[in-house]
Amino acid sequence: MPITLKRTVSIPSFCNSSDTEPMETPPRKRTRLSHDHSPGSTSSSMTLRTSSSASPTSRSRRKPARESDFELRDILRRCAATPASHAAIKDLKSFPKGESAALYAVQRLVQAVKADVKSRVDRREGKLLETELYLEWLREFKFVITGIENSLTAKMPGTRKRVTGLGRISFTILYHLIDEFISEVESHHDGWSYRSSSREPSIYPATMTIIEESHEPTADARCREAVHLAEELLRRYDEVMVDAVRRYRVECGRNNCNLASAIGTKEHNLARACCLLCEQTGYGGDEDDMGDTLLRDSRNLMREWKKEFEDELADDSECGSSP
Numbered sequence: 412m413p414i415t416l417k418r419t420v421s422i423p424s425f426c427n428s429s430d431t432e433p434m435e436t437p438p439r440k441r442t443r444l445s446h447d448h449s450p451g452s453t454s455s456s457m458t459l460r461t462s463s464s465a466s467p468t469s470r471s472r473r474k475p476a477r478e479s480d481f482e483l484r485d486i487l488r489r490c491a492a493t494p495a496s497h498a499a500i501k502d503l504k505s506f507p508k509g510e511s512a513a514l515y516a517v518q519r520l521v522q523a524v525k526a527d528v529k530s531r532v533d534r535r536e537g538k539l540l541e542t543e544l545y546l547e548w549l550r551e552f553k554f555v556i557t558g559i560e561n562s563l564t565a566k567m568p569g570t571r572k573r574v575t576g577l578g579r580i581s582f583t584i585l586y587h588l589i590d591e592f593i594s595e596v597e598s599h600h601d602g603w604s605y606r607s608s609s610r611e612p613s614i615y616p617a618t619m620t621i622i623e624e625s626h627e628p629t630a631d632a633r634c635r636e637a638v639h640l641a642e643e644l645l646r647r648y649d650e651v652m653v654d655a656v657r658r659y660r661v662e663c664g665r666n667n668c669n670l671a672s673a674i675g676t677k678e679h680n681l682a683r684a685c686c687l688l689c690e691q692t693g694y695g696g697d698e699d700d701m702g703d704t705l706l707r708d709s710r711n712l713m714r715e716w717k718k719e720f721e722d723e724l725a726d727d728s729e730c731g732s733s734p
Contacts, residue, residue, distance in 0.1 A: 481507055483516040483584070484523050490558035497574075500562050506580045517587040521595065524551045525614065532616035539618050540630060542637040542692055545596050549644045555588060560651045563658055578658035585652045586677065589706070593684045600691045638693050645694065645705055652709040660716055668720045675717030678710050685710075 483506070489499035507513045528547045532539060539547070559581045565574045599615055624630045656674075664670055682702075689695045689702030697704065 481505070481512070481516045484520045487520075487558035487584075488554050490561050491554040494561040494565065497565070497568060500565050500574055500577075503558075503562055503580060504574075504576055506584070513583050514587055517584060517591055520555070521588070521591045524548060525595065527551060529614065529616045538623065539616060540624065540634055540637060541600065541618050542634050542641070544599070544616065544618050545692055546637045546641045546644075548592060548595065549641055549648075552588065552592070552648075553644075555584070556648055556651050559584065559655065563651075563654050575662065578655065578660070578662035581655035582652075582659040585648070585655055586681075589648070589652075589681070590684065593688050596688060596691060634693070638696075641692070641694050642704075649706045649708050652706065653712055656709055656712045656716070664716060671717050671720035674713050678713035678717070681706065681713075682710055 486499055486502045489496055490503060493499065507516060525548065528544075528551055532544070532547060562574070562577055563581055566572060567574055619627065619630070664674075685695065685702035685705040687702075688705060695702045695705035
């Protein structure tokens with residue numbers, strides 16, 4: 412069943428991928444106050460948050476996924492810790508086939524990662540910048556990247572043949588995971604006023620406000636460092652996702668125009684999501700502030716997959732059915 416990102420409605424219309432017409436760079440949602448402005452200043456040079464959502468409840472969210480008891484986090488940790496663990500890979504191959512159950516398994520992993528990060532950060536002194544919090548989430552996803560990489564390179568016992576049947580699974584996990592990560596960034600970024608007025612225990616560690624950042628002399632340097640490290644992790648993520656796309660294409664994509672078309676739609680939505688991530692965090696903003704460098708190789712390969720079948724359709728080739 413095709414997988415779609417859930418931000419097709421909420422993503423601003425100015426987002427575009429590298430294969431669309433260039434558009435005007437979107438404004439940043441956050442700008443620190445300069446040191447010569449007090450919190451109560453009414454100067455027009457003071458840039459406030461421009462988020463249209465004051466509470467997470469006002470955002471358009473996908474319906475909750477169907478529950479599943481699949482322990483994705485534990486299985487991927489085993490795959491990451493022991494590359495030759497065929498028992499762990501066998502368990503991974505039982506990953507749910509239904510989209511709803513697969514999504515729920517990834518969501519459980521993300522929530523566990525958020526809880527681990529909060530527990531660790533709460534023991535530190537001082538507050539994180541928002542970009543540093545998102546970096547901590549990405550760092551915690553390393554076991555997912557390593558686990559999938561080990562699985563894709565694993566060989567059948569006693570042979571040189573790689574374990575089959577992992578293309579769809581690895582692609583689905585990585586696709587949903589980056590989707591959920593961007594969704595969590597969006598939710599945290601847009602929910603600042605809701606969190607500040609809520610009496611409920613926060614699910615996030617404390618982060619600096621814009622005013623606190625403006626009075627923190629190391630904030631700019633810390634932000635640049637966090638962006639740099641996050642971009643390195645996303646490049647590593649891209650490398651493994653390229654392998655997942657290739658394997659998926661080999662195992663399921665031959666003579667399958669329907670799947671190729673679905674992959675093209677996913678690439679387009681992923682490009683829009685990367686644009687949103689860039690706009691809210693600065694990740695991948697060196698070239699044009701549109702996030703075109705984020706997951707670029709994976710998205711290029713996905714476009715090539717779709718284009719191959721577009722050429723065949725133009726030649727009146729027959730299409731296979733989607734698995």
